[in-house]
Amino acid sequence: MENKSYLGKIVISIFVLLTVCFFTFILLFIVAFSGNIHYIPLVIAAAVILYIGFVLVIFDVFYKNSKRVKIFWTIAGIVLVACTVQPVYKWFDDRVPTVDSEVNIYQYEPFTDKNELVQLDKKPTLKLAEPLPQIDGATALYPLYAAITEHIYPEKEYNPYKSEVVVNQTHEAYTNLIFGNTDMIFAAGPSDSQINQAEQQGIKLHLTPIGKEAFVFFVNSKNNVNHLSLDQIKGIYAGKITNWEEVGGKDDAIRAFQRPQDSGSQTALQRLMGDTPLMEAPTEDIATGMGGIINEVSQYKNYKNAIGYTFRYYSNEMVKNKEIKLLEINGVAPTRETIRNNTYPIASEFYIVTAGEPTGNVKKLIEWVLSEEGQALVEKAGYVSLKSAE
Template sequence: MKEREWSTIILAAILISFPIMFFTWIIYAIVMLSTGSKLYGALVIAASALINIFYLLAYIDVLKEKVFWSLCGSAILVIAISFVLGWRYEQYVEKLKIVDDQAINMSNYEPFREGTKAVSLPEPAPLKIRSKLPQLDGSTALYPMYAAFVQAVYKQKEYPYYGQDSEVQVNGTEDAYNRLIKGEADIIFAPAPSKDQEAQAKAAGVELTLTPIGYEAFIFFVNSRNEVQNLTLEQIQGIYAGELTNWKQFGGANEKIRPFQRRENSGSQTMLQKMMKDKQLMEPAKEDVNSGMGDIIKQTANYRNYKNAIGFSFLFYATEMVHEQQIHLLKINGVEANRENISNGTYPLTAPFYAITAGSDNPKVQPFVDWILSPQGQYLIEKTGYTPLKSELNSARR
């Protein structure tokens, strides 16, 4: 190495590094804003760091020019290969099925829509609501059911599920509770509220009235290639507490478990939290999302059907998805999730769902709720694919 003062070397290093770092951050920002990929961003930084190091070593004569260009070429080749492998991996991940409660096209169930999948009664309903229509909202999982109620009782017209002016909306459990508490909805159809939702209602001076109208199974599912068929409640609690981490602990493959969760205050996430009882729920898997304003934010990752993944939902959605999504439902405590086992009470993760009100002054609300509890309302619940309160199968519960 040529004799130079260290201060001169340090100054040269700063002068050389600054433009390289400047252009690195520009390229990094472009890559992250266009792809949101942490992998690509890391490769940009790695490439910049290597070029910087090689250049500095060449500058102080540790590297000869020929060696310098050889190392730069090798580094570029390795990084290019990493980019290709990373791209192929991300393509693989994108092809994995996402199992999400939003997967069903809600427009297929819009009441009075031509070809609607909403169930119809075999005879006219004695209750007819033609004016002061109660404003409805609810869980995505329950929309097919309350769309059938509307089709039986409400006056015939269009009820777009996404329309702000529509009397029948489906905004999901969290937003439905928010609208009910604010007085923007008269009835919502949802699982029981979370602790946060109860606190929000109390803070707003609103009393929530929960009327059970049927039952649904909370289910867990895995990739169809997963050999595990059955878990106990204690084992599921251990997985979601982060205590049980490998499928081989249950007779499966030697693979680390990927337990997916849903966003806070969603109906299924609230059910998971209640199922955990005294155990601390682990932090959910996160994914980076481009917010559209130049920021990368983190949100709870949607279930992707990795071979080692486990996720949860409600039975109606799971049975709608199972063929397409290549998943299979786990037995819980050796009991299969099906309508008969929900009705006779043997499936351990069965919970009621509710028609929930909050003191609406609409005089049509209570007659509507009463009709839902009638044989006709319960018929629509059962024919839609849920378990009614009142049926021959459900006599054990009565």
């Protein structure tokens, strides 16, 4: 009888094991598919503890032995707490706002009611007809070329993601230009890899400066650091300056975020660093579905010890985040006036970029942007025109 009872317990244990494995597999699939991979260790640990606890109970390992019960649940508790650390950290981390997730592109869509595009005081002297140039560009410049569209393109729908005038991140805009998916882009200057990519396709990028903008660095508004020198910026992004205390702040490690490779702001940082090697960026594990993981440069998250960078217009006019503040560089604040008079040290031109010399309606559009009317629109849109910066 005792052997039969023991055999029965083994059968029950196997059945419970299969049941636990089945439901654990389903739960792991749901967790991985939803992108919450940081819960996987906790799910596995809970399943293992549940099964071991069940086996120990049915085989009477705990019978009249409270000491064993305490030891088991102490170890189980330690394991569960350890596996909970990452999900809890992730939960708190997700509560930290990102800076570049707050822009509603549709508020700049041309020919829509109550959009936020600026208007010239008189009708433009140029009106384009078919074939209309296909325009793409960086997010930070969309308010400008959307306004240009509203002035000189025929009135119709220009969806920002599917029309003759679309908006992308800088690296996508350059890819579209190089592979012939668009006629012109509004963007910061290309990275070395984008220049090489164009050359491999037999294309020479043609850059026409149309205005100036400031490359800016920003921190959490509660950070007591208000200014940095260019050398300090380079030291931070080279990994040589690692604590805010080294630049007049509080004793706290600097979390220096970077942007994806070939983005306009990342290219600007690389140009700024020159021959100084750029340190490896903070990374986050990002789920790609079905449990896959890639490492990607983190989007700027507004931690109290973080520092990030972007362009002045994007920060001040599009995001308008009161939880961050722009830093003075070499004692000069990034304003339109300091860009105009060349006192802000990290101001640079932005461009209309074409694949080779512009012709036809593309050339007409560029000439209009460089005209008195076009430059007035650049200025009125909140950027610094070439003429006012001369």
